[in-house]
Amino acid sequence: MNQFFRHVDTVTDPYANLHARPISYNHFTTSTTSSSSSASSDLEASIAAVERILNYSFRNKCLLEEALTHSSYSDSTSYQRLEFVGDAALGLALTNHVFLAYPELDPGLLSLIRAANISTEKLARVAINHRLFQFVRHNAIGLEDKVREFAKVVSQEDDPVSYGGSMKAPKVLADIVESVAAAVYVDVNFDLSKLWVQQPQPVTVLFEFCQKQGKHVDIKHWKKGLTNVASVYVDGSFIASGSSEQKDIAKLNAARGALHKLLQSMPVDVNPFGIEGINGSFEIDGAKQKLHELCGKKKWLKPIYELEKDEGRPHEKIFVSSVKIPTVDGALYITGDEKSRVKEAENSAASFMIRALQESGYL
Template sequence: MFLEMLALPFNVKDKIEPEFFSYPSKSMEASVEAVERIINYKFRNKKLLEEALTHSSYTDSASYQRLEFIGDAALGCALSNYVFLAYPSLDPGQLSLIRAANISTEKLARVAVRVGLYQYVRHNAAALDDKVREFALAVQEEGDSVLYGGSVKAPKFLADIVESVAAAIYVDCNFDLQVLWVIFRGLLEPIVTHEALQQQPQPVTLLYELCQKDGKHVDIKHWRKGSKNIASVYVGGKFIASGSSDEKEIGKIECCKGSLAEAVI
């Protein structure tokens, strides 16, 4: 039962008895073994994990793109089950916010950095290394408390890797959602809770909601200045605050944070 699963009452290794084994290529043996230790799961078909750790720039083998497709859906379903049972009094909109916060690109990319998945991914794109290095430094400075985007935009391919590893587990254990959640809940910790979202509402959403209640119109304007994306907030036609970043969405979040800090609503 899924309710029993939430308390982790069983040993995953006892539940899954391998029926066949498939081994990775020689060049990926060490990486596959390392990731198995990270996630605390032994694959029957280790080729699945090899595929999950292969970026599309590495053209000599199948990439994680196909697995990413099912991993996104499987994690979403596992989170849906969890929040539905954990929060029986919340409405669908509130449940959706909790689910989204726990499987967002930001969240999953931070998981990839925290557990060190990227170092085991094979690719032929040197630019990826620079993006991960920059993001990892930001994560190290900011910690796990950032819900809506930190100072550096989360590289989507990091989240894709996490989803692909989830898919590899899901397929390997015969599409058992319970087993997937038992394994992945530990990787997703700390789980973003309803209480955390109440304490840290999404800045853009909160700004619009507060202004709507007060009958004020919000307008967010964007433009570029050199390499920076600038965003400015106008409430009722009046300039309130601006924010800037290399990434448009982060600039938008920063200017809304500034507007809320001005307490003009």
């Protein structure tokens, strides 16, 4: 249905899909008393915006209206009932996922994975990542200040957080995610498969990738003390290995390592799309996040960014980034423009990739 509730298929780093992008703090607006026509227009705009974020159009838009209404906004039904449903729906979705994805894990570890992926801290970062709070109707004094402060902290984090960040997440942010999830869940007639979209297993991608290249894959397992080790061989040659106390996790880690190594060693066509004039001035706001979402929708692995150029004196740095997307048909690759910051260079590369994907018919 959408990329909003997508889960990254990993145990060693179960939070990899929640890299929150920096946001503009003046996006937060307080609900105030206004004319009915103006309020109605604002609500319709908010519903349309959230539908674009979800990549889903509601049949019953009243559900989304309710999901975006805080209990302090007394003129309409609040999201509290939906939040109750969303909490259960996301919990069940995670339960189904980890049960099917990791058949050899014991219940204790499965519970830890599930809890980490539906914690208040993690769901709050989903809300920040997708800028959901700006669409919430409320009359709670001080609520925006708390969310704004938390958003600033999240924008400065280097790594994803699921527990115990430097600032406690405002519960309202997790509530919003749960209520919006519930709105979708109810709107699709309680069909969990339409709420939850999984990324492809690295092992599956590895086998499909090698099959396309006419290569044979073999994954061998052995133990080193209490540690399980998985080794990937392609056409009889060792490629990569992974280890863990759990056999399934070792296999996943080995597959990821093998995919990365195989893609790095592949000859790269600097213009695989055959598009002329691709290096014109072109920029998409938030392109890196948009490309991440597109890859999830296409069931591709996450984009890989690398610095191709890092030159200049400390205060006159010039960076050029490339982005590579692993697919079963090979790696898609393109570079961006020169920029003065690494993040801007990566966004430029992502912008060119999105443009190339559109113009070459991939999207």
